[in-house]
Amino acid sequence: MAEKVLMKGNEALAEAAIQAGCRHFFGYPITPQTEVAAYMSKRMPKIGGTYLQAESEIAAINMVLGAASAGVRAMTSSSSPGISLKSEGVSYIAGSDLPCLIVNVERGGPGLGGIQPSQSDYWQATRALGHGDFQLIVLAPSTVQEMVDFVFLAFDLADTYRMPAMILADGMLGQMMEPVVIEKPENHNIPPKTWATTGTECKRKHNIINSLYLKPEELNEINVKRFERYEIVKAKEARAECLYTEDADLIVTAFGATSRIVKSAVKAAREKGLKVGVIRPITLWPFPVEAYKKAAKTAKAFLSVEMNMGQMVDDVKLAIDCSRPVHFFGHTGGVIPTPAEVLENIEKILGGVQ
Template sequence: MINMAEKVLMKGNEALAEAAIRAGCRFFFGYPITPQNELLEYMARHLPEVGGTFLQSESEIGAINMVFGAACAGVRVMTSSSGPGISLKQEGISYIAGSEVPAVIVNIMRTGPGLGGIAPTQSDYFQATKGGGHGDYRLMVLAPASVQEMVDLTALAFEKADEYRNPVLILGDGVLGQMMEPVVLPAPSPEKTVEKPWATTGKGDNEKAKLITSLYIQPEEAERFCDHLRAKYSAMEERETRFECYRTDDAEIIAVAYGTAARLCMAAVDMVREKGIRAGLIRPITLFPFPSAPLRKAAEGGAWFLTVELSTGQMVEDVRLAVGGRQPVAFYGRSGGMVPDPRVIAARLEELAEKKGNAETAQPNEGGAA
């Protein structure tokens, strides 16, 4: 473990693991799967150095239920996996959300569906944001676009998990997990004491027994609980939406992308700007809550949109919902582990700009999909 605040060159998976330890994570349960194995290995090596517990479970199902148990005791706990492993964890994630206990879950995405392959994609967006398990629950989903953000958003994930008593998912891809970049690590700090009177750590003489459950037999009681959860998720939407706007002040064409795809789009935007095309980028940092407001505002200002993903198109649905038919939303994606060249994205932005110019010359825009 690095013992001081400094700028170092680190692989994304390892930087995230180090950030978790510095954020007070003291329990980790997981099972190997590429392309996130370095995270598991780093925790196995360094978590015991700070008095923490690492355990490679017998399966992903075992790992998430160990996370559930540790979370009920009020400790900071994390697990990580990739798409197929996260699929196996879904029932446990639903239980954690339904029991209102905090935990951090990391998905370093690989190709799919099925077993897929180890190459990077962004094809787990639906799984992450729409609730891959059963019931009316949501996860806060953070989408880093650099190794530095993998560090910064990990600390935020633990804070928000505790604040909302809800699991938080960090959604990266194989590029971010495997690439190396310089990062500034925060100085190790004393573990923060977060009051958790609900935690199952035993009861005092004058206390009632503590019970954590997601079981509500009576329909009226179950509905009240689901309404309580809905109010919590609404609070997240009001307070926790995060995004980055790049060169959008005068943009007529706006790319929408997250993670690695956003970095490619940023380069593409710069390319077409040199040709006089007023393009910009809106990068969601929280995928839930989704940053609908800046998209809606840009649409009301007349901008057209190009959603770019390392998938066959999943986030594009949320972009279209946010735009609400006010302006066209086009899509460009690569899948199976193929990463697009920024020059190809730039060409798509140019095509969309030309369509917009022709449409405005011919007739008023009626919105819809491009």
């Protein structure tokens, strides 16, 4: 097993992408993700890869589209407003059924907002990252090690289902340093891409990458088939971490870095004899509905803790068919909730349901 090394989240993610077979990075600097691009600018030329700082975020995502069309592993990274600029290109990539990796190290918003950690792009990532009917796989790491591990997973899932994947992190994870192991999973191979535009060598018909279909019946059929594939993703790839849920009266749910704060608060609550559990969605899309349904059979209430104004609350309500009250606590604009604040909310809710 490889030795652990101390790395900043952004840089660890970038190195993991290289180890996962990515040789084509297109980006544009924006805080707090700039270290991803800076790291790639140093490493890619040394390994025969391509690093290109595009003239804009719009150009960068369309370069990803072109590279992905050729069947290579390509990625881009940005932060909140930069991701907004990429949204049209992401829709084209999804409409062309192309795999790629998009990294969003979130900052506060809306608008230019601030450069502090935030989770206010949840809706954007899971609901509206571009126009039209499409989804992308969204993974939410909670540690620097998961920043690394999810890069391999994201590329593999994107290739398997021919769709874009996103790692939705935040400024706290991007900037913190933790010991990590960067190692390829066993039997890690990039699958052949018979659909890619790599030249025919006069051995097959031309492959065409396209997202334009002028006949409505044809576009309808393609969209329906794409959503049939999404149903397979929902059935097979939803992931969640569940702790202390078997006897919990209250389930506290959080994603990403906020889940670390929640775990500390729940541990303190358990030490006080309070029956509290944790559900951490690892995939924000597909949302791990079954984990919440199972917990709702015994839990009396849910509490969603987020670094936004409650963007995940509706997904929790939908997952449990609104069968239990779903409370919210959080801060926005870069203010990070504390374990003490979460514990205070836990005690307040349990005092009302017991």
